[in-house]
Amino acid sequence: MDILYDLLDETLIDRNGERCGRVDDIVVEDVFDRPPRVTALLSGGGTKAGLLWKPLERVSRWLQARLGVHRPVRPATIPWEWVERIDDDVFLNVVAGEVDLNEINRAVAQHLLGHIPGANT
Amino acid sequence: MKRFKDVALGIVTAIGGFVDAGELITSAQAGAIFQWALLWVVPLCVVIATLYEAMAARVAMSSRRALFDAVRERMGFRLALIPLLAVCAVNLLTLVAEIAGMSYALEMATGRQFLIWVLPCTFALWLILWRGSFALIENGASTLGLFILVFVWTAWELHPPWREIGVAMWQPALHDQPWTLFVYSAIGLVGSYVAPYEILFYSSGAVEEGWDATYRWPNRLIAGLGNVFGGMVAASIIIVSALVLFPRGIKVDEIRTSSLGLVTALGTKGFWLFVAGALFCSLAAGLEVSLSATYAVTEYFGWHWKKDERPARSAMFHLVYLIFLVLAMAIIFSGLNPIKVTEAAMVFNAVALPLTLLPLLLVADDPRFARAPLTNGRLISRLGWIFFGLLTVVAILGVPLFFITGGGG
Numbered sequence: 001m002d003i004l005y006d007l008l009d010e011t012l013i014d015r016n017g018e019r020c021g022r023v024d025d026i027v028v029e030d031v032f033d034r035p036p037r038v039t040a041l042l043s044g045g046g047t048k049a050g051l052l053w054k055p056l057e058r059v060s061r062w063l064q065a066r067l068g069v070h071r072p073v074r075p076a077t078i079p080w081e082w083v084e085r086i087d088d089d090v091f092l093n094v095v096a097g098e099v100d101l102n103e104i105n106r107a108v109a110q111h112l113l114g115h116i117p118g119a120n121t
Numbered sequence: 122m123k124r125f126k127d128v129a130l131g132i133v134t135a136i137g138g139f140v141d142a143g144e145l146i147t148s149a150q151a152g153a154i155f156q157w158a159l160l161w162v163v164p165l166c167v168v169i170a171t172l173y174e175a176m177a178a179r180v181a182m183s184s185r186r187a188l189f190d191a192v193r194e195r196m197g198f199r200l201a202l203i204p205l206l207a208v209c210a211v212n213l214l215t216l217v218a219e220i221a222g223m224s225y226a227l228e229m230a231t232g233r234q235f236l237i238w239v240l241p242c243t244f245a246l247w248l249i250l251w252r253g254s255f256a257l258i259e260n261g262a263s264t265l266g267l268f269i270l271v272f273v274w275t276a277w278e279l280h281p282p283w284r285e286i287g288v289a290m291w292q293p294a295l296h297d298q299p300w301t302l303f304v305y306s307a308i309g310l311v312g313s314y315v316a317p318y319e320i321l322f323y324s325s326g327a328v329e330e331g332w333d334a335t336y337r338w339p340n341r342l343i344a345g346l347g348n349v350f351g352g353m354v355a356a357s358i359i360i361v362s363a364l365v366l367f368p369r370g371i372k373v374d375e376i377r378t379s380s381l382g383l384v385t386a387l388g389t390k391g392f393w394l395f396v397a398g399a400l401f402c403s404l405a406a407g408l409e410v411s412l413s414a415t416y417a418v419t420e421y422f423g424w425h426w427k428k429d430e431r432p433a434r435s436a437m438f439h440l441v442y443l444i445f446l447v448l449a450m451a452i453i454f455s456g457l458n459p460i461k462v463t464e465a466a467m468v469f470n471a472v473a474l475p476l477t478l479l480p481l482l483l484v485a486d487d488p489r490f491a492r493a494p495l496t497n498g499r500l501i502s503r504l505g506w507i508f509f510g511l512l513t514v515v516a517i518l519g520v521p522l523f524f525i526t527g528g529g530g
Contacts, residue, residue, distance in 0.1 A: 009194050011423045018434070022193070022423035048198045088184060105424060109436035118252055119433045 003038070004028075011089040012043060012078070012101070020102035023090060024048045024075065038080055041090070044104065045075030068107035076101045127330075128342050134263040134405075135323075135347020139170070140354050141406030142222025142376065143215065143467045144313040145399055146460065148355050149379035151306050152362025153372055157286045158293035160359055162307050166314035167352035169508050173315070173478060175344040176485045176497065176505060177324035182332045182340070183495035187325040189420035191490045192480040204480055205421050207473040208317050212414035214466035215318060216449040219410060220246070221459030222403030225376040230396045236454075243450045246407050250442055255329050255428040258412065262405035269354055269398030275386045276357035279364050286360070305522040308515055309464060312471030314355060315512075318413035320477060325416040329428055334495060361386070375460055415442040461528055471512070472519040478509050 010023045024047040027040040046064070050057030061073040078101065084093040096102045113119050151159040177188050184191060193201045223245075224238035249258060295303055323344070332340070361382035366373065373379055376399060383391030412428075419426040419438045426438040453459055482505050484490040485497050497505065 009197055011190065011194075019423055019425040024198075052199060052202070088186070102425070105436045108440050109433040113436050113439055114433060116251070116432075120431050 014096040020096040041078040042075040068111035131343030139351020142403040148358035149362040150373040152359040153366035157289035181327035191484040207476040218463035219407035226400035265401035271394040272357040312467040316470040317477040322413040
């Protein structure tokens with residue numbers, strides 16, 4: 001189970017070297033005749049806020065929706081196959097923008113800051 | 122050659138980081154009320170600031186992680202939230218102090234009320250953060266802030282009684298003031314000299330500039346000499362204030378009063394050098410404190426940040442400092458006395474300091490984050506924990522003394 005502790009809170013880095021959130025939760029498949037297996041990682045979407053205090057999860061999702069994240073706001077699921085290696089951080093073999101990871105950053109860039117001159121240069 | 126340039130610029134930035142609007146007020150206040158009696162705080166804070174800044178940079182050099190990145194991984198979501206909230210709160214108050222410092226400097230220069238300068242100053246900070254490179258932000262304003270060295274020149278010109286000062290360092294006199302005000306003022310000085318934002322900015326700056334293990338010596342030189350020179354300016358402000366304001370019984374209740382020592386010694390020239398120094402030091406510190414709060418939040422959430430990339434790539438990073446700037450401006454426009462907020466910010470910086478230092482010490486002593494040869498030596502580690510204990514006592518005393526003294530009177 002050490003791997004779970006090692007994985008939680010690690011930074012996710014996509015193929016382009018972009019930080020795209022942290023590992024907020026882990027999906028484990030536990031079948032009675034096999035050892036447990038990590039099948040996916042969850043990131044964002046108010047996951048951690050909910051662990052802190054349940055109503056905070058709703059506040060976090062509402063806030064993200066206001067910032068332009070697609071509804072319903074939910075955590076990004078990262079299938080284990082996308083994990084390339086685990087070093088100091090968790091390195092993924094996908095590009096965040098192509099798989100709806102780090103959506104809050106994209107939403108803010110698109111709906112809020114993208115209109116300010118110099119946002120893309 | 123590049124290392125030499127890095128060290129030189131780093132020292133300039135460290136001086137700029139050491140001197141800010143809060144320090145101009147707390148140091149001048151300390152000299153005006155207690156003459157030399159609080160001068161001992163300066164060398165102590167120089168040692169403390171150097172120790173922790175160099176430590177935070179070593180963690181960054183070893184793990185390629187800035188402080189809050191490492192803290193979130195070491196302490197987890199819930200525990201790391203406590204230092205994050207503390208840092209955000211004190212950085213917001215400090216940002217109010219810096220914007221107010223810039224606005225008051227412009228009021229002195231133009232004679233037009235400081236409130237009309239708040240919006241242009243905040244906009245200037247935002248524009249530099251939005252368009253400026255990290256090098257410009259880190260070094261540009263700090264270099265202009267060197268006008269504040271006029272205090273060192275003036276302190277020298279006024280021929281202070283060094284012997285008397287030396288004695289007062291070891292046997293501070295209260296000058297008929299209550300001891301509570303003495304301790305409260307000392308805490309304010311600690312908060313203005315060793316603010317959490319300086320440590321966070323230094324750590325994130327090391328990551329921004331890609332420092333690695335080869336920067337061990339530049340790190341020591343920058344942190345050490347930068348703080349020594351910054352401390353010299355701070356000591357000079359106290360000395361000038363003690364020589365000019367203390368005998369006349371003038372209290373520092375606005376930033377303008379801090380300039381009286383320079384005006385007395387140098388006339389109009391002193392006035393304008395003060396205005397330039399106060400404006401640019403506040404600008405430099407305003408940029409650093411905005412970025413430092415932003416680094417802490419983005420590192421905590423694992424969002425992308427890199428100052429020298431197109432803003433759209435790290436949109437959350439750019440949104441966070443925008444929110445801090447708007448909130449700081451709202452606090453000033455709410456009608457709170459900015460000088461009182463500045464004094465409170467300095468004390469609460471000291472109160473929040475252990476909450477930043479505890480996670481720093483935990484990660485710096487953890488071989489997962491600071492690997493040899495960048496781990497804490499035994500002496501540094503022990504000193505780190507001793508100062509942490511001392512600063513915790515300071516923090517515990519800070520809040521009750523804030524109320525007992527009525528925020529320093």
